[in-house]
Structures are given as C-alpha cells and as structure tokens.
Amino acid sequence: MDIGTAEWIRCPVCGGKTRDKMRKDTILQNFPLFCPKCKHENLINVKNLQIVIITESAAKPQSR
Numbered sequence: 476m477d478i479g480t481a482e483w484i485r486c487p488v489c490g491g492k493t494r495d496k497m498r499k500d501t502i503l504q505n506f507p508l509f510c511p512k513c514k515h516e517n518l519i520n521v522k523n524l525q526i527v528i529i530t531e532s533a534a535k536p537q538s539r
Contacts, residue, residue, distance in 0.1 A: 486510035487517055487528050497521050505529065 481496040491512035497503070503521040510516075518529040 482524065484508060484519075484521070484526065486513060486515065487519070487526070488515045489513040497524060499524055 481498045483492040484495045484497050485491065486493055486508070489510060489512055491510055493508055493510050495508065501521055501524075503519065506519050506521065508517050508519045520527045520529060
C-alpha cells in the first residue's frame with residue numbers, strides 16, 4: 476500500500492490538523508481524537524476515509 480495516500484485527520488470543531496493520519500484502509504472505532512489547537516476531544520469512527528463524530532448521548536458510559 477502506498478503510504479503517500481495518508482491524510483491528516485482534521486478536528487471537527489476548528490478544522491485544524493490533528494497529530495493523527497488516516498489511510499484508505501484505516502478503520503477506527505470510538506477513537507478519542509484530541510486537537511492540540513483548540514484543546515477539544517471528540518470520539519470518532521473512521522472507515523473508508525469517512526469520519527463520523529460520535530455524540531455524547533450515543534457514547535456508552537464507563538462503569539466505575
């Protein structure tokens with residue numbers, strides 16, 4: 476696979492580049508994406524270069 480096809484994952488809040496890249500074959504589920512620019516953290520799913528933001532109501536609460 477050609478590594479040159481990697482794209483930066485962009486923050487859904489400010490649109491800035493994060494420190495993570497994705498390729499065409501990348502699959503992420505419930506990934507905590509942190510943006511160093513705006514300091515927000517969002518849960519995302521990634522499949523086929525498509526990013527879906529998981530809302531807080533859809534996220535499962537952690538048991539303590």
